Amino acid sequence: MSLKTRPLHPEFGVEILDCRIGPDLSDEEFLEVRSAWEKNSLVLVRNQDLSPADQEKFTLRFRELEYHVLKEHTFPEHPGVMILTNAVEGGKPMGAHKVGWHWHTDLTYFPKPCDMTMLLGVEIPPEGGDTFFCSLTAAYDALDARQKKRVDGLRAIHSYNYMRAIKYPDAAPLTEEQLDRVRDVEQPLVRLHPVTGRRALYVSEYIIKNFVGMDIPESQVFLAELVSHATEDRFVYRHRWQAGDLIFWDNRATMHKATPYDDVRYTRRMHRSMTAGDAPF
Numbered sequence: 358m359s360l361k362t363r364p365l366h367p368e369f370g371v372e373i374l375d376c377r378i379g380p381d382l383s384d385e386e387f388l389e390v391r392s393a394w395e396k397n398s399l400v401l402v403r404n405q406d407l408s409p410a411d412q413e414k415f416t417l418r419f420r421e422l423e424y425h426v427l428k429e430h431t432f433p434e435h436p437g438v439m440i441l442t443n444a445v446e447g448g449k450p451m452g453a454h455k456v457g458w459h460w461h462t463d464l465t466y467f468p469k470p471c472d473m474t475m476l477l478g479v480e481i482p483p484e485g486g487d488t489f490f491c492s493l494t495a496a497y498d499a500l501d502a503r504q505k506k507r508v509d510g511l512r513a514i515h516s517y518n519y520m521r522a523i524k525y526p527d528a529a530p531l532t533e534e535q536l537d538r539v540r541d542v543e544q545p546l547v548r549l550h551p552v553t554g555r556r557a558l559y560v561s562e563y564i565i566k567n568f569v570g571m572d573i574p575e576s577q578v579f580l581a582e583l584v585s586h587a588t589e590d591r592f593v594y595r596h597r598w599q600a601g602d603l604i605f606w607d608n609r610a611t612m613h614k615a616t617p618y619d620d621v622r623y624t625r626r627m628h629r630s631m632t633a634g635d636a637p638f
């Protein structure tokens with residue numbers, strides 16, 4: 358098979374056309390899909406209807422699964438697939454809601470953040486709820502020599518608790534076990550991609566508390582400059598979801614941001630899975 362593709366953005370992202378994604382892709386087909394993902398940082402395939410079981414199996418072909426610190430919104434039989442939704446049943450939320458509405462890369466507060474995140478659009482509102490993605494490799498490449506010198510070698514403290522205190526001050530406190538999983542970690546500010554050899558400006562809003570050797574206020578000013586650069590229009594792809602859209606992106610090379618929608622009028626439901634990853638270097 359030779360995949361039919363079209364670019365989504367001049368810097369990154371590709372849509373695979375006329376393809377049915379599932380755990381039963383042949384090895385040859387899967388390697389092509391995997392290579393499209395690694396080369397382009399983000400893959401979109403439309404009109405897919407993966408069950409949670411199939412999504413879990415397909416994600417597993419890339420690598421072993423990663424699990425989010427919050428477990429209550431996963432499928433009991435398929436804990437690798439989490440529900441993101443505003444839907445409520447019997448007064449109980451059926452999934453995580455209002456998460457990721459800031460620029461970030463998934464799970465950077467783990468020593469080994471996840472390589473890949475996969476999202477399946479199951480129920481999509483007619484307006485709102487777009488996801489923005491940006492290329493952190495293109496953003497790094499566009500820095501001038503002086504800026505590269507400043508960021509190369511810097512290290513950042515990524516803190517789930519710092520983000521949670523600012524973004525979700527009313528959220529229920531984490532259990533001791535959850536707290537244990539999300540201790541602050543130090544990550545390089547410039548990350549080398551192990552497959553493509555490209556460097557990425559490895560930033561995230563709110564999650565980075567400070568840079569090593571800099572206090573929090575100074576770090577936040579510098580971080581805001583870096584995020585503002587990385588999220589310039591020339592590095593950003595905006596995805597307007599349709600039901601059946603499957604997107605999987607490379608967290609080693611991109612950031613993303615969810616956006617609000619009218620959650621009183623509309624229901625939105627997405628299924629998310631993630632693979633494990635390695636310590637950034």
Ligand SMILES: [Fe+2]
Binds near residue numbers: 462
């Ligand atoms: Fe995310």
